[in-house]
Amino acid sequence: MTATTAQNAAAVPGEDAPVLSAINVVKQFKVAGGHITAVDDVSVDFHAGKVLAVVGESGSGKSTLARMLLRLMPVTSGTIKYLGKDVTHIRGAELRAYWRDVQAVFQDPFASFNQFYTVGAMLRRRMPAKQGDETLDELIERCLSYVGLKPDDAVNKHPHQLSGGQRQRVMIARALMMNPKVLLADEATSMLDASLRVSALNVLQDLRDRLGLTVLFITHDIGQACYLADEVIVMENGLVVERGITDDVIFNPQNEYTKRLLADVPDLKGSLKKRND
Amino acid sequence: MRASNITAVYAADSGQDVPAVDNVTLEVPEGQILGLAGESGCGKTTLGNAVAMIATPPLYVVTGSMQIDDQTIDLATLAKDSNNIHRPYRGATVSLLPQGAMNAISPTLRIRDLVHDVMAAHDKGVTKAEAMDRATDRLKMLSMPSRVLDSYAHQLSGGMKQRMVTVISTLLDPKLLIADEPTSALDVSSQKELIEMLLQMIEMKIMRGVIFITHDLPVLSMVTDRLAIMYAGKIVENGRTEDLVHSARHPYTSALLAAVLDPTKETRTKHVLGIPGSPPNLGNPPSGCRFHPRCAFAMPECSTKEPPFLLEGNHQVACWWAEKNPGVTVPMEVSVV
Numbered sequence: 210m211t212a213t214t215a216q217n218a219a220a221v222p223g224e225d226a227p228v229l230s231a232i233n234v235v236k237q238f239k240v241a242g243g244h245i246t247a248v249d250d251v252s253v254d255f256h257a258g259k260v261l262a263v264v265g266e267s268g269s270g271k272s273t274l275a276r277m278l279l280r281l282m283p284v285t286s287g288t289i290k291y292l293g294k295d296v297t298h299i300r301g302a303e304l305r306a307y308w309r310d311v312q313a314v315f316q317d318p319f320a321s322f323n324q325f326y327t328v329g330a331m332l333r334r335r336m337p338a339k340q341g342d343e344t345l346d347e348l349i350e351r352c353l354s355y356v357g358l359k360p361d362d363a364v365n366k367h368p369h370q371l372s373g374g375q376r377q378r379v380m381i382a383r384a385l386m387m388n389p390k391v392l393l394a395d396e397a398t399s400m401l402d403a404s405l406r407v408s409a410l411n412v413l414q415d416l417r418d419r420l421g422l423t424v425l426f427i428t429h430d431i432g433q434a435c436y437l438a439d440e441v442i443v444m445e446n447g448l449v450v451e452r453g454i455t456d457d458v459i460f461n462p463q464n465e466y467t468k469r470l471l472a473d474v475p476d477l478k479g480s481l482k483k484r485n486d
Numbered sequence: 487m488r489a490s491n492i493t494a495v496y497a498a499d500s501g502q503d504v505p506a507v508d509n510v511t512l513e514v515p516e517g518q519i520l521g522l523a524g525e526s527g528c529g530k531t532t533l534g535n536a537v538a539m540i541a542t543p544p545l546y547v548v549t550g551s552m553q554i555d556d557q558t559i560d561l562a563t564l565a566k567d568s569n570n571i572h573r574p575y576r577g578a579t580v581s582l583l584p585q586g587a588m589n590a591i592s593p594t595l596r597i598r599d600l601v602h603d604v605m606a607a608h609d610k611g612v613t614k615a616e617a618m619d620r621a622t623d624r625l626k627m628l629s630m631p632s633r634v635l636d637s638y639a640h641q642l643s644g645g646m647k648q649r650m651v652t653v654i655s656t657l658l659d660p661k662l663l664i665a666d667e668p669t670s671a672l673d674v675s676s677q678k679e680l681i682e683m684l685l686q687m688i689e690m691k692i693m694r695g696v697i698f699i700t701h702d703l704p705v706l707s708m709v710t711d712r713l714a715i716m717y718a719g720k721i722v723e724n725g726r727t728e729d730l731v732h733s734a735r736h737p738y739t740s741a742l743l744a745a746v747l748d749p750t751k752e753t754r755t756k757h758v759l760g761i762p763g764s765p766p767n768l769g770n771p772p773s774g775c776r777f778h779p780r781c782a783f784a785m786p787e788c789s790t791k792e793p794p795f796l797l798e799g800n801h802q803v804a805c806w807w808a809e810k811n812p813g814v815t816v817p818m819e820v821s822v823v
Contacts, residue, residue: 266673267644372764373526402525402701403745408760410747429673432704432747435754459749473674475681475704476748481728 226293227254228423229278229311229391234287236273236447247273249447250287255391258421260413262438262455264431266470270447271427275395278425279313280304292390312384314377316396321380322368328379329364332386352382355420356412374405381412385420392416393425398433410437431474435459443467487514487662487695492550492561494529494536497543504769506532506545508719514662514695517688521710521727522699523742527765529719530699531585534664536561537697538582539575554579554661577608581660581693585667588647591639597650598635604654624653627690628683645676649683656692666699681709703746707731715739718766718776725801733815735803737783740816756820775806782819783807 236248248270255261263271276282278289280296289297296307315321323331332349340348350360356378363371363379371379377397384392394413398406414437416422428434434441435455442452443464451464462468489512495503506529514520522530536547539561550561559575576582584590591600598618605617622632634642634650642650648668656663665684669677688696698710706713707727714724715738723736734740741761747753763780766772772779778788785806793804798812807816 266675375764403703403747404525404742404761407745407747407758411758411760430747431674431749432753435749436747436756436758456754459754460751470674471749473678474749475674475677475702475708476750477704477707477743477746478731479748479750481707481731 227290228257228292229255229425230290231274231278232288232290234274234277234289235285236270236277236282237285247447248277251444251447251449253442253449253452255423255425257390257423258417259439260417260424260426260437261440261442262426262428262434263442263444264428264434264470265444266429268446269444271429271444272395273447274444275313275393275425275427279311279393280307309387310389311391311393312387312389313393313395314380314384314397316399319368319373319376322376324368326367327364328366328368328371329360332364332379332383336386348386349382352385353379355385355416356382357408358382372405373401374409377401377405377409378412381409381416385416389422391423391425393427395427396429397426399428399430406433407436413437431459431471443470487516488512488553489537489561490551490553492533492536493548494532494541494545494550495548496532496545498769502769503546505548506719506768507536509549510716510719510721512537512697512714512721514697515712516694517691518711519684519688519696519698519709521706521713522697522716523701523703523706523713524716525701525765527768528716529768530701530716531666533716534582534666534697534699537662538580538664540582552580577604577655578658578660580662580664581655581658583652583655583663583665583668586671587651587655587668588644588671590651591647593639595638596635597637597639597642597654601635601654601657604657608658620657621653624657624692627692628653628686630683643676645672645679648672648676649680652680652683652687656687660693662695662697663693664697664699668698668700669702669705670700677705681705684709703731703742704748715742718771719768720776720804721802722777722805723801723803725803729801735798735801735808735816736777736805737781737807737816738777740818741782744818744820759819775804781807783816785810 231251231253234248234251237244237246251274265271277284284297288295291307299307333345336345338345353360353363358378368376398409401409410433413424417424426437438455441455441458442449445466451458451462451467462471492507492510493505494507495505498504510533524530532545535541536550537552541547547561552559552561601621602614602617605612621635625632639647669680687693698706700706710727713727713730714721717738723739730739734743744758745760761780766776774790775788775793778784788806793806794809795802795804796809
């Protein structure tokens, strides 16, 4: 898979042709006495083999944007393009093919598991026994190895026997089995402890470097975006207020909101409590 | 305030007791905030519950006592006593702000009704007006709007709800407040507001000590005076926050610090390896030092003998490596890319 994905990544010429893009996307929700605009005329491009982080407070529209990109929610207006093709209104087999290529990992790894299945049973479900030369067991083993798990560690276990970090890594492995081009991680590491969080982020970094995977990383934690992302966009109230490469956005923010967000982040050494003893 | 030798076990179905907190001693000096940090499942919350005296089966406190001023309370025998002993203790002496406390506000009651309920639970004669007066005064002191008292839970933001439950849980001026993950569900801006309010409250001497439980080290560095790091039911390191952050003496503390991702230039270029393996099963903890299977500095004696609790001035650490290397900061397991 490494070779084919690398070819796919190479087939996309440079920065100009994004893998996935949202063009003037708007989402409005009806509420009593009018509507609220959750995502307001947002255009974003996702380039092959890059990690793009979407940062913003609760309610800034990050997850709504993700749901529309995943085609889990209809857009109010605007276009979503995948490999140059308009996928905003595709249906049926085309949509299922799109869902294979664009995979997602969500915040709560516990909610995405069926408690009664072992991990192996869950990974095997609805999968053909053989894909090309590779048997299903080999595929499972390979995908688990990408996320740093051994099949013996996970396959015969039930979800409750795994730690939060392991569960989240199994979810990433499950997404990888579909050989996706884009992986969308919506607050995928927010529920994990700091030390587990770092290993999950390392997995994503590694997938980008080894498989050329495009990652859309949604978070409210600028620190994580700083560790992982190549590019950052900052959202506030449905609007993109700042975008650019990570170093520019985080170390030289132009927008007032970005500056405030950065000022509020506790910094381990910088914000040590002033003491009087 | 001092909680000594606390051991708390969960009685498992298999008949084997799982010691989630193993012989832990904590001290909160007057007017200070103590941070308690560690991974999920290391026993932080269990320790908080034991000290707040809300241990209910299957959790049992086996040994341990609590000393506040001249009063000593035996935590192990308390569970057998009637509720009458617990009531004045809870809320007035020690107040617990449990995880997700902001979701405890009833959606059908106004905040002021909750205020009255809390006050009436300790003093049956208190009238609604008296309770309101007290709450209004307290909110004024903390420069928060008193209109909040007339609101329902759904009218408040997450940050405001969390600040309100904090205010309500300290209405009776508890000597000690135990705050369990109070900031974890909040975004950074609300986190900062809550922390500033807590600092203000301790300044005003509303409570005389706080135990702040979270796994978020940057938040702890902002709010605490001292830090205790917990691993697998034991305290592995304990000292002034500044000393711990700048010169960690236990490899576990160092690994936790390395995993902190704050938006600095350093984070941009570092590659953190994380802690290999997963936390041990507390029903059958590793021999010797409980951290040794995951420790990069493990030595032969680590797996056989329990490390001594070294006292280095104001700083305590339980580690063989630290004993062999006095005064040396544990190097961080970080590579630069």
